[in-house]
Amino acid sequence: MAVAVPGAVMLAVGLWGLHRGGMWRDEAVTYQVARRTVPQIWRLLHGVDAVHGLYYLLMHVVLAAAPGRPGEVDLRLPSVCAAAVTASLVAALGARLARPRVGLWAGLLFAVTPLVGHYAQEGRSYALVAAGAAGATLVFVRAAAEGGRRAWALYGGVLAVTCWLHEFAVLLLLAHAGTLALARSSGRVWRGWCCAAGGVVLSLLPMVVVSHTQSAQVAWLTEPDVETAQDLLRQYLGPTDGVYWACLALGLLGLTRLVGRRGEVTLAAVALPLAVLPPVALMLASQFTPLYVDRYVLYALAGAPLLVALGADRLAGMLGRLWSHGTGTAPRSPAFTLAGVLAVVLAFTHQVPLLRADRVPGTRPDDxxxxxxxxxxxxxxxxxxxxxxxxxxxxxxxxxxxxxxxxxxxxxxxxxxxxxxxxxxxxxxxxxxxxxxxxxxxxxxxxxxxxxxxxxxxxxxxxxxxxxxxxxxxxxxxxxxxxxxxxxxxxxxxxxxxx
Structure with missing residues (x-):
């Protein structure tokens, strides 16, 4: 339930207003390219958009399988499904590293975040990259705890495919290295991770070489500044003031147990580097060559609801101890779980106007x-x-x-x-x-x-x-x-x- 419910909610949010009207130009590029033959797509990638090559090939299969002439809904449906998978994977991370209610709350928070809902309805690769990154992180947690060549090979494989969907997913390696550092992992774990990370980087080199020759495509980007970072934080935690400040406070509370026993991977040690290191690294690199756009690090958003849910769990624990001290009886856990779900519902209702506006034709840069x-x-x-x-x-x-x-x-x-x-x-x-x-x-x-x-x-x-x-x-x-x-x-x- 803790894993399935967030996925179902995300699916409902993604399907709501999916046929909002015409495509905007980035979606139109996906639509045009994906409807070409495979040789034609391959030829195109030598000159432009190599970074999206695997995504175009996947969408070629999707649109070819669509009944009749594919339209906007067919184009966007893979992103909706990917966002639903990501919500479930976020919940699975929270449940594995903390407890089921933390996973439930985190997955639901992810599902109702307006930035997630926006890219869940885009015919572009970013929701699929987020799903791949969440899946790679879940496999990473397992590999760090259990070790073994198979676990690290699976991790490397999942992350390599994710990076081929968009090369900036490689920044996820920084987040996972930060997690291992906070966990004070053993040399054996570091060696396993380094082998997997090296394989990912080597597999990505051909794309890096080709995409570098196509860098003129992002010449319109500008250097990010402090305001850019503040805007991203607000997008991660909630654009409305009430939701933002509540989530910020809970997120900070979730950092109280950042480091556990030696070798122990805590949820905070996974969530904090995931939310912070990829966007910060891209912003810093963009001071020299502008490359930053929020959608390029959408996958890092998954760390924010995990920290917020963990903070809510800490708060629930403190309230439970106060209740026990005052009444001599332990509070029932389902009551806290339900209270957390109701809090997410309240956050959702606060942000419904933003979600509704995002589904009005013409809200994208062009129609x-x-x-x-x-x-x-x-x-x-x-x-x-x-x-x-x-x-x-x-x-x-x-x-x-x-x-x-x-x-x-x-x-x-x-x-x-x-x-x-x-x-x-x-x-x-x-x-x-x-x-x-x-x-x-x-x-x-x-x-x-x-x-x-x-x-x-x-x-x-x-x-x-x-x-x-x-x-x-x-x-x-x-x-x-x-x-x-x-x-x-x-x-x-x-x-x-x-x-």
Missing amino acids: LGAVARAVARVLRPGDPVLFLPAHARGTELTYPEDFKGTRDVALAEPGPASGTLYGREVGVATLRRRLAGADEVWAVVEKYAMVRGYRPRLATERAKYAVLNQQFVLRQEMVVDRIALRLYVRPIRGGDGQP
Whole structure:
């Protein structure tokens, strides 16, 4: 029960509002790539998104198995299931290292945390990485207690697969090393862990090498600061003030027995390094090369509810002793367990508005479905379309039926055939020739590209802007989230050849 109930609750929270509307661009990339053939995916990974390669291959299988044409729910369902598994694994950690009620409380807290609910409904790899990290931590605890080559080999295998889902899961090794240090583990345990950790790192080297050449993909990231760390702590413990301060106090109380007997792995010694070391390490590394985003260390969140539940157990123990001292009778344990569950329910009700808002269409950075619906209302078959810049084509690739019959003026070769995300575009001369006979052009434009002074790096992109501004005038514009749909028309020329 202590393990199953949190998983069931997480499943219910994840399924609630799962069909919230259109995909946003990161989900759209998953959807587009996963629907390619395996050779096409393999070719793409040599140039972009190698860090998500295993996830794309898994989603290729999932979407291929979906009945009919797969949609948003099919894309997000694996993340919901992974989050439910993670909640159960968090509960299993608490039950193994403390007692069943600690596991129950921790698993439930994990399930009702808004940040977890957010990524449980994303068609990206982060919920699966969290499940793999929690599973690896549970196997790690067993291996540290029982030893044996098989246990450490299983640990290394689970963690290696998790790291191939996202390479920053390798920071989990820091958390586990911190646990062994706090437990004052024997040399035999350290040797077993080092062998497993070495195998994980070696297996990950090919991805590290390839992904390093693709680092331009994260050039938009900035250096994290103290405010970034404070925001992450609040996301881990609860965004609302009441939940945050209560959980912070209980989490600190949970640290009172951080170190046990020599060689003993305590729950606090697992939870604290898990919650702290991966995000801190990534933030510190990002002072030199910005790499930090909260979703990259989502798996570390599991440590926070474990500490909070452990603190609640400490508080329950103190209250029990006070009760016994005052009445001469021991309090019944189920009463405390139920009280803890009710406290989690109260935390959940406090955060329901946040969870509900997260399920409203348009709460993600953009909604490509809304853009596609706008396109379907105004474009006609045969209309020429320009995407500025090229990655604005993601809307068409995700919702091709809304662009049916239109002409992509700048496209030379589609993404699957060219081994790119958004296709290969024509040269400047070809683009000008294709636009020469057009009386009007629809442009799908990223909002940042409409800022005065914006100058694209590629010649074809600059040519798009030059032709539109020199030969056409803006007739109509609709803005949806971060994308504008613009109609440009060629001025009518008079008899003297002048507009």
